[in-house]
Amino acid sequence: MPQNAIEKIVQRFAVGADVPREVHSGAFLTVRPLHVMTHDNTAAVMKKFRALGAEKVADPGQPVFALDHDVQNRSEANLAKYAAIEAFAREQGIAFFPAGRGIGHQIMAEEGFARPGALVVGSDSHSNLYGALSALGTPVVRTDAAAIWAMGTTWWQVPPVARVRLEGRLKEGVSGKDLILSLIALYHDDEVLNHAIEFHGPGVATLSVEARMTVANMTTEWGALAGWFPFDEVLKEWLLARARHFAERGDENPRLTESSVEELWASRIEPDEDAFYSREIVVDLSEVSPFVAGPDVVKAGRPVSRMAAEGLAVDKAYLLSCVNGRLEDLRAAAEILRGRKVASTVGFYVAAASSEVEAAAREEGVWQVLVDAGAKTLPPGCGPCIGLGEGTLEADEVGISATNRNFKGRMGDRSARCYLASPAVVAASAVAGVITTPFEEDESLPTRSIRMVQAPGDSSPQRTPILDGFPETLSGRLLLLPKDNLDTDGIYGKDWTYREDMEPAQMAEVAMQNYDPRFQEIAREGDILVSGENFGTGSSREQAATALQYRGIRLVLAASFSETYKRNAFNNGYIVAECPQLVKHLREKRAQDVQEGRLTIACEGEAVIDFAAGVVRYDGREFPVATLSPTAQELVLAGGSEGLVRRRLQEEETAS
Numbered sequence: 161m162p163q164n165a166i167e168k169i170v171q172r173f174a175v176g177a178d179v180p181r182e183v184h185s186g187a188f189l190t191v192r193p194l195h196v197m198t199h200d201n202t203a204a205v206m207k208k209f210r211a212l213g214a215e216k217v218a219d220p221g222q223p224v225f226a227l228d229h230d231v232q233n234r235s236e237a238n239l240a241k242y243a244a245i246e247a248f249a250r251e252q253g254i255a256f257f258p259a260g261r262g263i264g265h266q267i268m269a270e271e272g273f274a275r276p277g278a279l280v281v282g283s284d285s286h287s288n289l290y291g292a293l294s295a296l297g298t299p300v301v302r303t304d305a306a307a308i309w310a311m312g313t314t315w316w317q318v319p320p321v322a323r324v325r326l327e328g329r330l331k332e333g334v335s336g337k338d339l340i341l342s343l344i345a346l347y348h349d350d351e352v353l354n355h356a357i358e359f360h361g362p363g364v365a366t367l368s369v370e371a372r373m374t375v376a377n378m379t380t381e382w383g384a385l386a387g388w389f390p391f392d393e394v395l396k397e398w399l400l401a402r403a404r405h406f407a408e409r410g411d412e413n414p415r416l417t418e419s420s421v422e423e424l425w426a427s428r429i430e431p432d433e434d435a436f437y438s439r440e441i442v443v444d445l446s447e448v449s450p451f452v453a454g455p456d457v458v459k460a461g462r463p464v465s466r467m468a469a470e471g472l473a474v475d476k477a478y479l480l481s482c483v484n485g486r487l488e489d490l491r492a493a494a495e496i497l498r499g500r501k502v503a504s505t506v507g508f509y510v511a512a513a514s515s516e517v518e519a520a521a522r523e524e525g526v527w528q529v530l531v532d533a534g535a536k537t538l539p540p541g542c543g544p545c546i547g548l549g550e551g552t553l554e555a556d557e558v559g560i561s562a563t564n565r566n567f568k569g570r571m572g573d574r575s576a577r578c579y580l581a582s583p584a585v586v587a588a589s590a591v592a593g594v595i596t597t598p599f600e601e602d603e604s605l606p607t608r609s610i611r612m613v614q615a616p617g618d619s620s621p622q623r624t625p626i627l628d629g630f631p632e633t634l635s636g637r638l639l640l641l642p643k644d645n646l647d648t649d650g651i652y653g654k655d656w657t658y659r660e661d662m663e664p665a666q667m668a669e670v671a672m673q674n675y676d677p678r679f680q681e682i683a684r685e686g687d688i689l690v691s692g693e694n695f696g697t698g699s700s701r702e703q704a705a706t707a708l709q710y711r712g713i714r715l716v717l718a719a720s721f722s723e724t725y726k727r728n729a730f731n732n733g734y735i736v737a738e739c740p741q742l743v744k745h746l747r748e749k750r751a752q753d754v755q756e757g758r759l760t761i762a763c764e765g766e767a768v769i770d771f772a773a774g775v776v777r778y779d780g781r782e783f784p785v786a787t788l789s790p791t792a793q794e795l796v797l798a799g800g801s802e803g804l805v806r807r808r809l810q811e812e813e814t815a816s
Contacts, residue, residue, distance in 0.1 A: 162432030165388060166321045166356040169296040169429055173279040175313060185320045188791050195222055195273045196300065196308045197282035199264045200229040202245045203660050205283065208306035212806050218312040220253040224273055226264035230658050231541035232549030241660065262514025262540040265289045265482040269373065270516055272402060272415030276391040277429045285700040285724055286482055286564065288379045292372035294391040299700045299724050303731040303801045310805055315791065319385050322355045322439035326363030328446040333599045335492065336371030337484055337582040340378040341451040345461030346608055350693055352439060353383035354723040358431065363445045364389060369398040370488040377483045378564050381458040383694055385723055391428040396421065440611040449602040452595060454566045454579035457645060463605065464585050464597040475557040476507045477590035479583055481545040484562035485513030489583040490521045494529040496587035496598050502534035503593035509551040511538035547571050547654040553578060560589045567649040567698060569674045630793045632772040636714045638763040639683055640746045641691040642754045647698035648725065650675035652707045664710040671707035676759035685712030688767060692718060692743055696725020705729040719743040730792050733800035742776050742783040
């Protein structure tokens with residue numbers, strides 16, 4: 161059977177005796193990624209690694225450490241954490257990039273770790289960015305990262321694959337950010353949730369590699385596991401330029417050389433002509449216009465010109481992050497700001513995606529244009545994007561940002577509102593003091609064109625047997641959280657994410673605090689949490705799963721899940737399962753509570769989840785619930801991935 165590009169890349173990196181002759185969507189496989197990136201969360205992965213009983217990293221050339229999130233934090237505790245990470249890297253012989261070098265994803269691209277045809281993962285939800293370099297870039301979670309350090313491998317299920325055909329060319333002043341924000345708004349009903357997306361068509365060649373990075377990065381916000389671009393002449397020239405850069409700076413063992421780029425080109429992966437895709441989307445790039453998304457959610461978007469008429473004042477503007485902190489982005493903003501000043505009422509914060517980008521911007525004079533306009537410069541890193549360091553949003557403030565997320569409370573106070581836009585729109589809004597566009601009014605939105613395709617040979621799912629020791633039933637009170645796209649920032653807030661001293665009881669106490677401050681007084685141990693579509697979207701922080709587990713929430717049922725959240729849950733031995741009909745029933749039954757804005761609703765009566773029968777029994781009715789695969793059941797029985805890996809390490813030691 162023909163294969164698409166995603167299936168072919170996974171085929172290359174699958175290992176073990178049970179790898180099928182042809183890898184296709186749905187297959188559970190053991191894979192050996194080329195590289196795994198961790199950032200500030202390296203400290204947490206180190207704890208997990210040591211808990212496995214491992215002493216030496218299996219392949220020191222596989223991990224990459226890049227400190228980028230909390231780089232403005234000069235506290236003794238944070239500096240000690242950073243020092244411990246650096247010492248571990250030196251001890252193990254691992255590539256290490258200190259605070260100030262840049263954002264991990266940008267480093268993975270700049271330094272040649274992400275390359276065409278490779279499986280490259282990161283313990284961060286925006287690892288999709290590597291797809292711009294024709295790699296299969298996808299997020300893993302901290303537990304996975306520890307397992308990869310210890311054994312070189314992890315488990316992965318090949319997702320369904322969607323194809324997006326790009327036609328035409330973006331108009332002058334329209335950017336990759338406008339394109340991806342438009343796609344997220346146009347296809348906002350989970351059409352590509354948990355898919356890998358392949359971008360094809362003649363329009364691809366009109367996009368710079370930097371624009372592709374922006375689009376691939378934000379396929380995460382679109383709900384996808386990966387966003388992949390083909391290896392074309394544009395990318396080849398970009399890689400050759402990187403190879404020449406490595407040669408000029410005198411790298412002894414460069415990760416890319418001109419000859420190695422030619423070798424990659426000769427072996428480049430392309431999908432088979434009649435490969436299967438479960439979704440087919442066509443986009444005319446000429447129909448895209450400057451776009452803005454928000455507040456509080458990425459999926460709520462519209463052309464900027466529509467919003468400009470509202471005259472919404474902004475307090476802070478941001479030009480930074482792994483999605484829009486590159487030289488192309490700084491240039492676009494500088495073109496708007498040259499000879500102009502930021503409004504006195506606006507704080508304008510700028511940070512390059514890496515020290516290399518900042519150096520190039522300084523050399524070109526772009527950086528000085530931004531400074532002269534009134535920009536407050538920050539060190540290369542994540543900073544305000546994750547709500548850390550200088551410049552975060554304060555109570556009731558409005559922000560316009562070239563970052564990738566605007567979830568409530570992510571970039572500062574919960575009462576603040578944040579809108580997402582391109583660097584040019586951010587710069588124009590910073591000058592005007594209101595959200596506006598620097599271009600002629602244009603309200604066009606791409607025509608919606610999507611085809612859903614039934615997989616060949618599909619049939620009704622077969623019942624999955626229950627493994628010995630796995631509970632056939634679980635019961636408890638239902639706790640309805642009637643929100644779609646409930647993000648990990650809401651479940652486990654930024655204030656706690658990078659604190660390594662949080663004990664389970666403390667984590668339990670702050671669960672859902674950013675979503676609903678009343679959650680803690682309503683929830684009780686043994687409850688079953690029920691929520692809407694795409695539960696756990698956003699950041700890959702595993703505490704969003706473990707905090708609920710520690711709080712005594714028995715399991716989570718939702719209409720659908722972010723695949724990364726689901727991975728975090730099962731990697732920690734925590735059960736989550738899809739049950740959309742139950743969600744619909746509860747929303748209808750408690751419609752009055754939902755209309756009154758209640759965020760956490762305790763439902764009367766007890767529900768029983770029957771895993772053997774594949775149903776939830778509640779209110780005298782049965783609601784189908786997704787069966788749990790043997791892999792998921794095995795992880796729960798082992799108490800999570802760490803338990804499984806520890807057992808396998810012991811088996812290897814015994815065998816040797």
